[in-house]
Amino acid sequence: MAHASATEAHAHEHATQEHHGPQGILKYLWSTDHKVIAMQYLFTGMFMAMVGGFMAYVFRMQLAFPGKSVPLFGYVSPGEYNALITGHGSIMIFWVAMPVLIAAFGNYLIPLMIGADDMVFPRINRLSYQIFLLSVLVILSSLFVKGGGFGGAWTSYPPLSANADYNLTPLGSSMWLVAVALEFVAFLLGGINFITTLMNARAPGMKAYDIPMVPWMIVIASILFMLSVGPLFAGAIMLFFDQNLGTGFFDPTRGGDPVLWQHLFWFFGHPEVYVVLLPAVGIVIDIVATFARKKLFGYKTLLYTAVATGVLSFFVWAHHQFIAGIDPRMANIFTVTTLLISVPIAEMCFVIIATLYGGDIRLKVPMLWALAFVGEFLIGGVTGIFLGASGADAYLHETYFVLAHFHYTFFPIAIIGTFAGFTYWFPKMFGRMMNETLGKIHFWGTIIPFNFIFIPLFVLGLDGQQRRIYNFQNFPELQHLQPVRILATISLVVMLFFQLFFFWNVIRSWRKGPKAEKNPWKSNTLEWTTESPPPHGNWPVDEMPKVYRGPYEYNHPDREEDYWPQNLPA
Amino acid sequence: MAAESAVLTMDSSRPEPRRRPQIVASSVLGMIMFTFTEAMLFAGMISAHAIVRARSAGQMWPPFGQPRLPIEQTAFNTTALLVSGIALVFAHFAYRKRPRQALGPLAIAALLGLFFVVFQGVEWVALLEQGLTLQSSAYGGFFYLIVGAHALHAVAAILCLTWAWFRLRRGALTPAQLGTVEVFWYFVVLVWPLIYLKVYLS
Incomplete structure (x- = not known):
């Protein structure tokens, strides 16, 4: 083969890494092993989740108890409040949901689940994480520069974001843009790697419909992202030029157009929702099939609905601009496409329910998270219908209803989906079993307060409370809602407290949890056929897996055991 | 990096596992994926330009006091770039017959590409003298943004072509490497007529 020398070079590369590579911390930083890079993404993402969670705590405290000093932070000024909500939004989406769901799970699971020894471009993979780390450093340091962090919301609409005379953060707003751009480059490199790996490095015998859902979904999400x-x-680039080079792309007084940014932003921003949703759905599907001990109902249906969601997601973006002065006829079209996209998503829910039906359900911790994902995401999806209809949106736009709606989608995706995947693959990643009791305390301690945070916010939004307001004491007609705000804030504090159980569980299990066998959940997919944790190269060279069947053959009538690993010869 | 890659070329204790046959080499496939993103980047810039252009309906375009773009010279320059792309097609087939035969067409492709970029630079200097700058209007801003983005891609692709030429002379260029560079250069060549149509002729 012509390209053999290139792939050979890669194989040489990570083969020699163990023996000749740099030592110690440098060895870790320069590793090209996909599992190491996945762990780097995972822990960076978790650290950023703590930063984003702390930000949420600070500004929720300000909203519930305005003007009081917030423990661990101090008084919150209006500028700091804006920087905090901006930071929370950007960090949770770009530096938590994306790195954990796509980069961490993608890097860890794609090669293992398709039976490859590594990604096809290990060094590009390493570069991807290094650029991502740089973007993390830029966004974190942007909070501490002169003028403070950028406060123009994660959507960064001009002219507020384009002109330092308006946003008062000349350095912060540019650094925010640079950080986001670097992060995109990192995920672009990652996405190229995922797609190419799935196409070119699958185990012998693995046909398109034998690929488990997680690699499929992450790859579809990567295509959407790219x-x-x-x-x-x-x-x-245009916004950066507007900020720093004095151009007028988004300045209406100089022939530019501020709504143009909204189109460019949401053309990405809406598919982005599905970019993070699809990996979470893939994780949930794998968990549901394993713990229901039943063949996935409608493998191809699910795959096609994911593709349909992806295609449709490119034609819905203008529902974010219903009241930005777009043509009402255009609003009609986008209402229709927006409501249409709920069809494939509902299809996914039906596939999950049909898989559960008649299954031998085992309510282990990962399964609890997976089921919670379906239930909570459903609330997010149904409330989205109100916002997708341009008439209702005229009233609800920019209220707390919107905020509660997208938290009911993003929280299940980014937090519940991550916990589901993390608890499910923890034995494989660290070679130890997690504690079930602590896991269940953490589960209920997260799910119950979560609903008590965001259901009150639906109420606030329906009463007309606008987003991005520093102090509601200035609005007498919203004064009577203060107890609702306090309820949401207290629920948040309770939820954050219960995360301690998670960290305790991780550290405790990591150090002295019972040793995990190769396949603790009796699952079919290939990652469970290697050691826990997998060695460098994933399998011994002469034992690279071959695939004989699809990934969801549970309780097959011809077999004694209720599972049938993909690599067992018939 | 240099020291590390020296380490990496050393013999390995872990042999290459058996791999599935690849219909398209991974590096070519990766580059194709990358050009999809790049195509969307240019689509974003060109459609932003079209939206701002449409908003100015009824007003002068180019705006008052701004020079008109040198359509004729650029038509010539566009031809040079297209010929460069054709030269690379010749290089592709020459390489398949006898690799070293590709040296000539590959050099022509790279040199014509270089000519294109230099010609654009001369054009920019003239336009700047006539008062068309990034800041002078949205018209000028979009011109430099889109053409500049293309020029950056062209320079990167020319560097890749040059790298490929030197590797070919040493006899070290693999078909996958040539294919990867080709995809990149074809993208740079083929996106240009679109830019010419939408930015110069609109």
Whole structure:
């Protein structure tokens, strides 16, 4: 083969890494092993989740108890409040949901689940994490520069974001843009790697419909990301020029157009929702099939609905601009496409329910998270219908209803989906079993307060409370809602407290949890056929797996055991 | 990096596992994926330009006091770039017959690409003198943004072509490497007529 020398070089590369590579911390930083890079993404993402969670705590405290000093932070000034909500939004989406769901699970699971020894471009993979780390450093340091962090919300609408005379953060706003752009480059490199790996490095015998859902979903999500990120990247360059070179792309007084940014941003921004949703759905599907001990109902249906969601997601973006002065006829079209996209998503829910039906359900901790994902995401999806209809949106736009809606989608995706995947693959990643009791305390301690945070916010939004307001004492007609705000804030504090159980569980299990066998959940997919944790190269060279069947053959009538690993010869 | 890659070329204790046959080499496939994103980047910029252009309906375009773009010279320059792309097609087939035969067409492709970029630079200097700058209007801003983004891609691709030429001369260029560079250069060549149509002729 012509390209053999290139792939050979890669194989040489990570083969020699163990023996000749740099030592110690350098060895860790320069590793090209996909599992090491996945762990780097995972822990960076978790650290950023703590930063984003702390930000949420600070500004929720300000909203519930305005003007009081917040423990661990102090008084919150209006500028700091804006920087905190901006930081919370950007960090949770770009530096938590994306790195954990796509980069961490993608890097860890794609090669293992398709039976490859590594990604096809290990060094590009390493570069991807290094650029990502740089973007983390830039976004964190942007909070401490002169003028403070950027406060123009994660959507960064001009003219507020384009002109330092308006946003008062000349350095912070540019650093925010640079950080986001670097992060996009990192995920672009990652996405190229995922797609190429899935196409070119599958185990012998693994046909398209034998690929488990997690690799499929992450790859579809990567394709969506790569097709949608270009226009936003163009917009980011234009905004950066507006901020620093005095151009007028978004300045209406100089022939520019501020709504143009909204189109470029949301052309990416809406597919982005599905970019993070699909990996979470893949994780949930794998968990549901394993713990229901039943063949996945409608493998192809699920795959096609994911593709349909992806295609449709490119034609819904203008529902974010219903009241930005777009043509009402255009609003009609986008209402229809937006409501249409709930069809494939509902299809996914039906597939999960049909898989559960008649199954031999085992309510282990990962399964609890997976089921919670379906239930909570459903609330997010149903409330989205109100916002997708342009008439209702005219009233609800920019209220707390919107905020509660997208938290009911993003929280299940980014937090519940991550906990589901993390608790499910923890034995494989660290070679130890997690504690079930602590896991269940953490589960209920997260799910119950979560609903008590965001259901009150639906109420606030329906009463007309606008987003991005520093102090509601200035609005007498919203004064009577203060107890509702306090309820949401206290629920948040309770939820954050219960995360301690998670960290305790992780550290405790990591150090002295019972040793995990190769396949603790009796699952079919290939990652469970190697050691826990997998060695460098994943399998011994002469034992690289071959695939004989699809990934969801549970309780097959011809077999004694209720599972049938993909690599067992018939 | 240099020291590390020296380490990496050393013999390995872990042999290459058996791999599935690849219909398209991974590096070519990766580059194709990358050009999809790049195509969307240019689509974003060109459609942003089209939206701002449409908003100015009824007003002068180019705006008052701004020079008109040198359509004729650029038509010539566009031809040079297209010929460069054709030269690379010749290089592709020459390489398949006898690799070293590709040296000539590959050099022509790279040199014509270089000519294109230099010609654009001369054009920019003239336009700057006539008062068309990034800041002078949204018209000027979009011109430099889109053409500049393309020029950056062209320079990167020319560097890749040059790298490929030197590797070919040493006899070290693999078909996958040539294919990867080809995809990148074809993208740079083929996106240009679109830019010419939408930015110069609109």
